Amino acid sequence: MADFDQFITRLEQLVTRVETLLPPARAAVDWSATAFRWRVGASGAGFLQAVKHPHYVDLDALKNIETQKDSIVRNTRQFVTGRQANNVLLTGARGTGKSTLVKAAWTAFANEGLKIIEVDKTDLLHLADIVDLVGERPEKFIIFCDDLSFEEGEISYKALKSVLDGSISAPTANMLFYATSNRRHLLPQKMRDNLDVVSYEDGEVRPNDSIEEKVSLSERFGLWLSFYPFSQDDYLAAAHHWVTELGGAWGDNARDAALLWHRTRGARSGRVAWQFAKDYVGRHQN
CATH class of the missing domain: 3.40.50.300 (P-loop containing nucleotide triphosphate hydrolases)
Incomplete structure (x- = not known):
């Protein structure tokens, strides 16, 4: 009986060593995802x-x-x-x-x-x-x-x-x-x-x-x-788009706020315009 237990132990050790050498099984892929x-x-x-x-x-x-x-x-x-x-x-x-x-x-x-x-x-x-x-x-x-x-x-x-x-x-x-x-x-x-x-x-x-x-x-x-970096007109056009897209109103106040925003950020880009619009619309929503 002791010999059999020893055999089982050695067999388990062998299986463990073989498993470490085998490539890991890949997880199933949901190919229906986009x-x-x-x-x-x-x-x-x-x-x-x-x-x-x-x-x-x-x-x-x-x-x-x-x-x-x-x-x-x-x-x-x-x-x-x-x-x-x-x-x-x-x-x-x-x-x-x-x-x-x-x-x-x-x-x-x-x-x-x-x-x-x-x-x-x-x-x-x-x-x-x-x-x-x-x-x-x-x-x-x-x-x-x-x-x-x-x-x-x-x-x-x-x-x-x-x-x-x-x-x-x-x-x-x-x-x-x-x-x-x-x-x-x-x-x-x-x-x-x-x-x-x-x-x-x-x-x-x-x-x-x-x-x-x-x-x-x-x-x-x-x-x-x-x-390339946005010109001021390009930046204002993007800010206008995102403010209205998010449900805000575009006017002189929004334009002035957008100009101040990019000056404090030191950059003009679509990302800065998007971040301004979220802040501006969020502050003026009822």
Whole structure:
């Protein structure tokens, strides 16, 4: 009996060791959802989590970026209808609608089966897993990474480069990558990169190679959309829209308050206009 108990104990230990070597089972995905986030569990395994309350955005609510709207809507329509389309990089001034425009472009085609997957920058090393998971699905997916930029020493951008263009695997036809960033080339560029020097203080002998490495990531996005700070008229137009959209009254008092608001914030943008409208309407509601 003692030998049998010892055998059972050793068998349980063997099973435990084997289980640690096996890949973790993936959680079931609710493919009926329209929006997902890529999450990483305590074990380090990633999974798709359906978003319970997606943020749908009406394209008409975005003001002063008509050229950018036309470009991303055209590209997204090409993608949804099975035609050739590009990965998109949206860069420029903060608060000017980059992230909101991505959500609005997805919203415009959500009823046609387009889905969106939000991936945090820190989880880009899992991109190959995401491609394997959704690459054979019949739906179309936008992989969305907000506020994408990399600091010195970060290596996750290499995974992104590989997925966009450069992997041994062929690009999947049901997936595009849309990213926003305040940096034009995503990686930090230093003044010394442009100096005609023999060697860097950190040992870099061929500065051109360093520059090529930093530019090559952004060049993997076929469509670049640039965003610029609002003029005062653009800002007031956005503030007017949001005040009336939220049920408030626009007049001289609202205009003066909007001007004072952006001066105290030191910026003019769609985000500042939206924040002003919420404050103004909230204070004047009965």
